[in-house]
Amino acid sequence: MRSGGARRKTVATAALGLLLVTLTACGGGPPRSGTAPGDRAAGDGGGAGPARESADPTRVPGIGDRFQKLIPAASRQVVAVYGDGPDSADSTVVLYTKEGTAWHRVRDWAAHNGRKGWATEHREDDKRSPVGVFTLSDAGGVLPDPSPGGLPYTRSESFAAPRWWAKPYWHDFDYVIAVDYNRVKGTPPNDPTRPQGAAKGGSIWLHMDHGSGTSACVSLSRAGMEYLLRTLDPGKRPVVVMGDRAELAA
Structure with missing residues (x-):
């Protein structure tokens, strides 16, 4: 049984300034070459390397001690984003769930991150996605839940x-899940408040893919976003662990 409180179903009217501030982190631009993300169930041969195997089932695969310790003990859902490289826009998103003490791979999708790769100290408009462990507490979009x-x-x-x-960017935000990086939890994803200051960037989301890198967000297929929205449960304290593979494994 899912937990969760009342749902926010109201359609907000936002000023143009709010819209522009919010969309800056994942802004559009000329389409770049890229592959359409796939939707793969666990065990079908998708993915590679440390994201697929772990010698210790009590650990999320491919995640070293530094980030493993940052996953809250109460979390029973992890969305892991394994970047292909520190300067690559290509990545793989994997959903894990915890049963007892063991983590189980549920599903994975090809994805994209910041067009310039990853940053351990993300700054506004650096075109890199922030590396780290962040909670997932709010979602939204143009389409119905x-x-x-x-x-x-x-x-x-x-x-x-x-x-x-x-045009390839028009449906990016039909579904979004806010990554709790420099934002106020419990507010809509497009709330522009940045508690750590504007220079550290914000409005980092999981959202729908347009076939190439983003300005800082992580993007995956519509099917992937719908699956995450149907599956992520506030009662299981979901988090995202994101970064390039080498950084995550360190």
């Missing part, structure tokens, strides 16, 4: 990408 009872969800047209962006 695909799974009432999951993460609190704010549906709003204010999430829509501007139509002056390239």
